[in-house]
Amino acid sequence: MTEEVLSSPIGDLRINESDHGEVFAQGLYAGSVNPVFFSIKLPARDRLEEVDFGFVRARIADVKTHTDAARDFLIAELGLNPETEDEAQLIGGPELTFWGGTHWSILFSEGNLPILEPYGVIVNFHDERITGFDDLTDAEEV
Structure with a gap:
């Protein structure tokens, strides 16, 4: 994998290309309490x-x-009782991926949901609308 850093309107981005030719620009947004x-x-x-x-x-x-x-979407989809859940502890450590156009997702790899083991859960979006989720419970490590 080759790597370089480029300047962008949202800060420096590390450009990574996999052996399979997929190219990602990656960064860390530090404008909030917890960097993303x-x-x-x-x-x-x-x-x-x-x-x-x-x-x-x-x-x-x-x-x-x-x-x-x-979080609210996962509570509903997984049939959890929101009144008995500590919402602050259910999911954490969001990592955002933008796939092109208005398709993007959030990977959650921290929290108390059983679905997070071992690799997390991905919630998919189209613009502002949640379109579903990917359970990574049975995923294989790459």
Whole structure:
């Protein structure tokens, strides 16, 4: 994997290319109490200018709202009783990935939900709307 750092409207991004040719721009948003790690899938290493940084910045800046919505969604989808759950401890450690256009996701790998073991759960979004989740319980380590 080769790596370089490029300047962007949302700060320095580390550009990583896998052996399979997938290219991601990765950064750490430190504008909140808890820094948020994020990745942006690029069509190619030299195509950073195609990223809608306004879209990315808005989702990162509002990560608490999206995390709360994802938590409420998982409570409903998993049939949990929200009155008996300590909502603050259910999910944590959000990592955002932007897949292109208005498709993005949040990986949660910390918290008390059993579904988080061993690799976490991914909640998928299309713009502001949650479209589903991916249970990584049976995933294999890459």
